[in-house]
Amino acid sequence: MSQKKKKKGRTNKTKPSLNTFSEKNLQELGEKYLRLEDFAEALAVFKELLRRNGRDEWRQQLARAYQGRIDRLAGKGLVKEALVMLDSMEKRCPGAQCLDLHLELLLRAAKYVEAAAFFAQNRSAISEELGMRAEAMFGALLLAGEEGIAAALGPDSPVVHYFPAAGSALSAFCRHNDVEVEQALKSIPFRSPYRDFRMLIKGMMLLATDPDAAGNFLAKIDSVSPYWQLARMFEMAGGPLSGIFSRLQDLSPSMRRLLPLSLGINEQEMDFLFRLREAAQDPFKLYHVIAAHGKCLAPARQNALLLRLLPHCGRKVEFLLPRHRHLPKEQLSRILALASELDGEGDISVEFWDDVLQRIDLARPENHLQAALILRYQAALMRRYDDIFYPADILKKLEASLQYDPDDKTAWLTAVKLAGLFDGKKKNNLAAQALTQMPDDVDILIMAIENAAERSAFKKASSLTAHLLTIDPINTRAKELLVETQLAHGRKLTLQGKFDLAVREFSAASPQSRSALYKGRSLLCHGMALLCRREDEQGLSLIEQGRKQAVSELSALLLTSLEARLMQMNNAWKKQFDGELRQAAGQKKDRDEILRLSGWTEKFTGHHWIALQECLPCLKKYFTCVDALQWSREEGMLICQAMCRAEFVFPLEKLSTALLKEWPDDPEFIFYRVWAVIRNGKRPGKAERKLLERAAEAAFLRHDYKLLDRIEDLFRFFPWHEDEMFDEDDIFVLPRKGRGKKKKRKENADPAPRQFNLFDID
Amino acid sequence: MKTPFEILGVDETADDQQIKKAYLAEVRQFPPERFPEEFKRIREAYEKIKTVKDRLRYLLFDTRVPAAEEIAGLLLDATAKKRPDEERFRVLLARCLRECRIFHKDLGDSNG
Numbered sequence: 025m026s027q028k029k030k031k032k033g034r035t036n037k038t039k040p041s042l043n044t045f046s047e048k049n050l051q052e053l054g055e056k057y058l059r060l061e062d063f064a065e066a067l068a069v070f071k072e073l074l075r076r077n078g079r080d081e082w083r084q085q086l087a088r089a090y091q092g093r094i095d096r097l098a099g100k101g102l103v104k105e106a107l108v109m110l111d112s113m114e115k116r117c118p119g120a121q122c123l124d125l126h127l128e129l130l131l132r133a134a135k136y137v138e139a140a141a142f143f144a145q146n147r148s149a150i151s152e153e154l155g156m157r158a159e160a161m162f163g164a165l166l167l168a169g170e171e172g173i174a175a176a177l178g179p180d181s182p183v184v185h186y187f188p189a190a191g192s193a194l195s196a197f198c199r200h201n202d203v204e205v206e207q208a209l210k211s212i213p214f215r216s217p218y219r220d221f222r223m224l225i226k227g228m229m230l231l232a233t234d235p236d237a238a239g240n241f242l243a244k245i246d247s248v249s250p251y252w253q254l255a256r257m258f259e260m261a262g263g264p265l266s267g268i269f270s271r272l273q274d275l276s277p278s279m280r281r282l283l284p285l286s287l288g289i290n291e292q293e294m295d296f297l298f299r300l301r302e303a304a305q306d307p308f309k310l311y312h313v314i315a316a317h318g319k320c321l322a323p324a325r326q327n328a329l330l331l332r333l334l335p336h337c338g339r340k341v342e343f344l345l346p347r348h349r350h351l352p353k354e355q356l357s358r359i360l361a362l363a364s365e366l367d368g369e370g371d372i373s374v375e376f377w378d379d380v381l382q383r384i385d386l387a388r389p390e391n392h393l394q395a396a397l398i399l400r401y402q403a404a405l406m407r408r409y410d411d412i413f414y415p416a417d418i419l420k421k422l423e424a425s426l427q428y429d430p431d432d433k434t435a436w437l438t439a440v441k442l443a444g445l446f447d448g449k450k451k452n453n454l455a456a457q458a459l460t461q462m463p464d465d466v467d468i469l470i471m472a473i474e475n476a477a478e479r480s481a482f483k484k485a486s487s488l489t490a491h492l493l494t495i496d497p498i499n500t501r502a503k504e505l506l507v508e509t510q511l512a513h514g515r516k517l518t519l520q521g522k523f524d525l526a527v528r529e530f531s532a533a534s535p536q537s538r539s540a541l542y543k544g545r546s547l548l549c550h551g552m553a554l555l556c557r558r559e560d561e562q563g564l565s566l567i568e569q570g571r572k573q574a575v576s577e578l579s580a581l582l583l584t585s586l587e588a589r590l591m592q593m594n595n596a597w598k599k600q601f602d603g604e605l606r607q608a609a610g611q612k613k614d615r616d617e618i619l620r621l622s623g624w625t626e627k628f629t630g631h632h633w634i635a636l637q638e639c640l641p642c643l644k645k646y647f648t649c650v651d652a653l654q655w656s657r658e659e660g661m662l663i664c665q666a667m668c669r670a671e672f673v674f675p676l677e678k679l680s681t682a683l684l685k686e687w688p689d690d691p692e693f694i695f696y697r698v699w700a701v702i703r704n705g706k707r708p709g710k711a712e713r714k715l716l717e718r719a720a721e722a723a724f725l726r727h728d729y730k731l732l733d734r735i736e737d738l739f740r741f742f743p744w745h746e747d748e749m750f751d752e753d754d755i756f757v758l759p760r761k762g763r764g765k766k767k768k769r770k771e772n773a774d775p776a777p778r779q780f781n782l783f784d785i786d
Numbered sequence: 787m788k789t790p791f792e793i794l795g796v797d798e799t800a801d802d803q804q805i806k807k808a809y810l811a812e813v814r815q816f817p818p819e820r821f822p823e824e825f826k827r828i829r830e831a832y833e834k835i836k837t838v839k840d841r842l843r844y845l846l847f848d849t850r851v852p853a854a855e856e857i858a859g860l861l862l863d864a865t866a867k868k869r870p871d872e873e874r875f876r877v878l879l880a881r882c883l884r885e886c887r888i889f890h891k892d893l894g895d896s897n898g
Contacts, residue, residue: 134884161883168880198872228869233821253882261862268855268862278885285878288870293861300854307851320861329787329852336851362849397842 042072054085063092074116087117094125103133123149127158136165140176157248159183159217164250167194167221183217190218197225205229220249227255231262238262253279257286269301293320307336311344331355335362354383370409377402386428396429403438408729415445423454430461437471451475466496473505478630482513500539507533507542511549515591518553526553540620541583541627544573548584552591578617578646581605582624582639589635602642609646618650619659622666640670647675651682657690664696676700691719691728695735702741713742787852787860790831790844798845805835 042050050073057066066089073082090113097106107129110122123146130139143150143158150158162183165173167190174184189211196204205225212218227241242255249255257279260271275283284294296317303309311333318326331348334341341363345356361376377398384391384398403421406413422439426432436458443451455475462468469492476485489506492499514529530546530553547570554563567584574580585601621643628636647670650663660683667676677700683693694715701708716735723731791798794808809832818825834848835841870878 164879164883167876168883169876170880194875195872198869198875200869250883251879254879257878257882268858281885282878282881285874285881286870287862288874289861297858297861300858304854305851310852310854310857314857321857325860328789329857332787332850332852335849358846362847366849393839394842394846397839397846401847 042069045072047073047076051082054082054089058085058088058092061092063089063096067093071116080119083117083119087113087119090117091122091125094129098129098132103129107133124151124154127154131158131161136162136170137172137176140173144177144181156217160220161250163187163190163217163221167191186212186216186218190221193221193225197229202229220245220251224251224255224258228258228262231258235262253282254286257282261287269304272297272301289320292317296320307333308338308340311337315347331359334359335366338363338367352383354380357383365405370405371412374402374405374413377405392428396425396432396435399425399428400432400435403435407438411733415442416447418442419450433462433465433467436461437467440471440475452479464495466492466499466502469495470501470505473502473509477505477509477512480512480516482509482516485509486513504539504542507539507545511542511545514546514549514553518549518556518591523553523557540575540579541624543575544570544580545583545587546570547573548587549591552587552593555593555597556591575620576614576617578605578608578611578643579620581608582621582643585639585642586632586635589638590632602639605639605642606645609643611646613646613649613653615653618647618653618663621646622663625666625669626662637670640672643670644672644675647672650675651678655683657683657687660687661692664693668696668699671703673700673703677704689718689722691722691726691731691735694719695731695738698738699734702738708742713739716742787856790834793827793831794835796835798841802837805832 045053050069054066054069054073057063057069067086070082070086070089073079074086090109094106094109094113097103097109110126110129113122114126127139127142127146127150130136130142139158140162143155143162147155159182162173162177162181163186166183166187174187177184179185189208193205193208193212196202196208209222209225212222223241223244227238227245230238230241239259242259245252245255260268260275272280272283284291287294287297289297296313299313299317300310303313311330314321314326314329314333318329321329331351334344334348337344341359345359348356348359357376357379361373361380364370364373364376381395381398384395386392386395399421403418403425406418406421410418419439419442422435422442426435426439429435436454440451440454440458443454452475455472458468459472469488473485473488473492476482476488486506486509489502489509492502493506496502510529510533514526514533517523517526517529527550530550533542533546533549547566551563551566551568551570554560554566557563571577571580571584574583581601581604585598585605588598588601625636625640647663647667655663660679664676664680664683667673667679676696680693680697680700684690684697687693698708698712698716698719701712716738720732720735723729723735791800794805794812796805796808800808809828812828813825816824816828833840834844
């Protein structure tokens with residue numbers, strides 16, 4: 025049996041009765057309680073004093089005690105108790121000024137009609153500021169349909185006077201009649217109790233079309249306005265979708281309770297909304313939220329969303345797909361293909377796309393475009409995983425796609441490029457087919473010209489260039505190609521001993537291009553041709569003239585060395601020109617020159633690049649201190665690429681280190697730094713490995729698989745310690761691209777088992 | 787998340803002409819200088835389904851994952867953006883006035 029605990033607290037037994045105190049002592053005690061803000065005790069003391077002697081001084085002290093007590097009760101939310109106390113105060117202390125307090129308590133207690141009557145009765149005695157706020161409140165209550173307010177306020181009140189206009193404005197607003205709204209609002213003066221209501225309606229009218237302007241109106245509604253909360257609710261609900269979840273989070277509990285009403289949704293939909301917010305950016309969680317609670321959406325929409333989320337669920341897709349068995353088989357294969365791709369399994373994705381293709385009825389011409397697009401998509405995937413797939417296999421996909429849809433320029437260009445990697449004849453055939461298919465396409469023409477020039481078919485290249493320039497007379501690449509073709513033809517004729525014809529080609533080339541790469545170039549070639557004929561004096565004079573036309577001294581000397589190789593000059597000349605170039609490379613560094621020369625290393629290809637590679641060591645000195653200059657990220661990248669191609673290893677290490685100080689997380693700069701360290705013969709350490717792991721992660725996140733491949737190649741230079749093998753937190757696990765095991769496939773080993781074969785879609 | 791077809795208000799079987807017509811109508815309604823965000827959305831939708839190839843590409847390969855906020859948008863677009871009817875407005879205002887008690891915080895300062 026439990027014993028009832030005796031309630032703790034003050035009891036009369038321990039406290040002496042007040043009537044035993046003298047007046048003086050009581051006064052001291054009352055004042056002490058007031059100082060200590062013990063208003064309940066102060067009330068008892070001053071009541072006792074007033075009982076003994078009704079002095080005004082004590083009445084005022086009693087009023088102070090009452091006010092303190094009322095405040096405390098109201099602060100605790102005991103508004104009705106505070107009102108009762110206020111009533112006692114007014115009876116016991118008739119002179120105390122408490123009209124404002126009374127009105128506020130009535131409003132807080134939601135005794136609106138009583139408050140309105142009290143306000144009407146005491147309007148002149150209530151403070152101006154509270155009066156205005158109370159009137160705004162009564163206006164809002166009238167609009168909310170609160171009964172009895174108008175009668176309590178009386179017909180002379182501005183609240184009642186302007187209510188019909190405000191009501192008309194509201195009614196017109198809800199009926200989307202903005203003209204009528206404007207007219208109604210015009211009849212409400214600025215200083216009326218409906219001022220904030222005007223702002224609210226004006227803002228809400230603009231919410232759907234101009235949220236910024238709407239925000240300006242709504243922001244004018246003060247936080248003490250009766251419309252403030254409503255304005256925030258509508259602003260939150262009608263504002264832009266982005267950020268709606270954070271806006272929901274910012275809501276106070278009371279506002280959250282009003283949310284379904286303000287959004288116009290039911291509780292179930294509200295629950296769905298908050299579940300969506302929790303699932304945030306996790307596709308798997310989102311899938312489940314939509315599957316379980318998405319009935320608030322239309323069924324077709326729910327289904328479409330689920331299908332869209334499936335490929336993002338990674339390996340979990342295999343558990344989810346059986347729910348969608350009703351889908352056509354090719355749809356299932358398509359989802360699996362996309363899921364594999366997003367999961368980093370490009371080769372498996374290609375196989376699933378094959379499944380999709382097999383299920384397409386290719387006898388029907390309307391399906392041809394779809395097949396072509398899938399084949400091209402496969403080819404693009406295979407190119408991304410070029411360590412697994414042969415170029416010949418990729419090319420087969422592209423060729424097949426071009427059979428179904430021959431009007432795709434990009435596919436033709438890619439096919440030609442791929443064929444060039446392993447079969448020159450096939451490349452020429454494809455280039456010719458592309459040209460037949462699209463004879464007037466600028467890019468196809470440029471490709472055909474480059475291809476013809478590569479094969480030394482200069483006449484063909486010239487005629488194609490002429491055709492290209494009739495289509496696009498200001499095409500700079502066409503002009504460059506024309507000069508390149510003429511110079512190449514001239515060099516060929518020189519080597520064949522057809523000097524006059526060669527000079528004619530060189531002369532024709534001179535005015536065509538304004539590019540820095542070709543300035544003075546024809547004179548250099550002409551001069552070299554004279555040197556070949558042992559007309560040294562004239563030859564050197566022409567070379568000097570050509571150099572003067574060049575964009576800079578260093579460029580001129582580099583181009584001279586380059587042309588000496590392209591014209592197959594003897595070693596003595598090459599040595600002389602290289603010496604001049606090496607000497608000039610010691611001069612002061614110029615930003616533009618460094619950028620120009622760096623750009624050239626990217627421009628030259630084929631035997632031109634081989635010739636340039638021979639000249640580049642002479643320039644090494646020029647690049648040694650580039651790290652001392654300031655570069656933008658793009659400039660730094662260009663120079664790093666150039667130095668990597670030219671194998672200026674030491675300057676590259678210095679430059680990449682300097683650039684990493686500014687862009688510490690840039691994966692490309694990290695790659696160049698580690699590459700340079702390794703190529704400098706240094707043993708890379710833990711710091712380099714950590715850097716490289718970071719770069720690999722960044723490259724993967726950027727889907728830069730080429731860079732990822734290059735980074736991965738560098739990892740083999742690192743010492744591998746057994747104790748580090750299982751340090752999973754420390755080692756970045758390379759993104760699963762299935763390298764290694766799949767390299768076997770390229771060598772015609774058994775195909776790797778499919779990842780998603782838990783249910784049979786055949 | 788609305789599909790480009792829904793943004794432009796066309797059927798998935800619409801042809802190039804119909805799509806262009808719908809796009810131009812949308813642009814007239816939301817010109818870029820006044821509605822840059824809306825215009826951007828319309829333009830992106832149009833680019834995705836402009837030609838038959840684009841449409842096929844979108845239907846076959848588009849893997850953009852719908853953000854949770856976009857999905858919420860599908861629910862709210864039909865309701866939150868719409869103006870409330872008079873009854874809902876009145877009920878909401880009444881509840882705001884009752885629940886929020888705007889006179890609460892000034893009470894301590896009043897009537898000294």
